[in-house]
Amino acid sequence: MTANEPPPxxxxxxxxxxxxxxxxxxxxxxxxxxxxxxxxxxxxxxAARVGAQKIWxxxxxxxxxxxxxxxxxxxxxxxxxxxxxxxxxxWGEQLEFVAEADPGDFIFVPPYVPxxxxxxxxxxxxECVLVRSDSEAVVVNLxxxxxxxxxxxxxxxxxxxxx
Numbered sequence: 001m002t003a004n005e006p007p008p009x010x011x012x013x014x015x016x017x018x019x020x021x022x023x024x025x026x027x028x029x030x031x032x033x034x035x036x037x038x039x040x041x042x043x044x045x046x047a048a049r050v051g052a053q054k055i056w057x058x059x060x061x062x063x064x065x066x067x068x069x070x071x072x073x074x075x076x077x078x079x080x081x082x083x084x085x086x087x088x089x090x091w092g093e094q095l096e097f098v099a100e101a102d103p104g105d106f107i108f109v110p111p112y113v114p115x116x117x118x119x120x121x122x123x124x125x126x127e128c129v130l131v132r133s134d135s136e137a138v139v140v141n142l143x144x145x146x147x148x149x150x151x152x153x154x155x156x157x158x159x160x161x162x163x
Contacts, residue, residue, distance in 0.1 A: 022050045029059060034139035038068035039117060047135035056135055060117070062126040067118040070095060070144040073109065077133040080107040080117075085126035088118035090150055098150035114142055 014020075029042035030049060043049060045057040060080070062068065080087070080101075087101040091113050100120060101107050109115055119126035132138075156162050 019051075024049070033058065034137040036068045036071045036139055036141055038062060038066050041130070041137070043137065045135075046137065052135040054133070054135060056132040056137055058130055060128045060130050062117055062119040064119055064124055065122040068116050070114050070116045070142040070146070072112050072114050072140050072142065073132060074138040074140060075111045075134075076138050077111060078109040079131045080109070081105075081129040081131075082107070083127045083129060085124050086120040087126055087128065088120040089115060090118065090146065091115040092150075093144075095144060095146035096150050097153045099153050099155075114144060116146070 024044045029044050031040065031042045033041050033043045033046075035041055040061045041058055042060075043056065043058040045052050045055060047053065056076075062085075082101045082103050082105050084103055087105075087107065088098060089101065089107060089109075090096075090098050091109075093114060095114065095116050117126070154160075154163050
């Protein structure tokens, strides 16, 4: 293909009007999705709503000074983007590790990791955008007795040294 050639179009006969880009308005989110006590999830993008095959996306809201039950998402990877509020994440077999995230921060949750979201604010809701690596919502709620004092974990990698 040269710079002047159009890219190949394997779906030349597709009806792009009905099967192209979809906009899901904020008042059209679907709360009929898997839930965990302490939070409200609402789906925007999934297989049933838009035909997504590889991702699930939606929102999550946690009320002031509230925390979710412990849970994991099976084999799925999750990304949480904090829009408003302060997120406190606990994770591990007994939720023994903790880290916090502010508006604009991303949180990555690997497959099968037991975790709990906590709204660290006592007076404003925690609002996040959530994306998962499959089109179906998988939530496995757990009965975990958390440790009293979790260990704080800082992001450490080659460009972020231990504080």
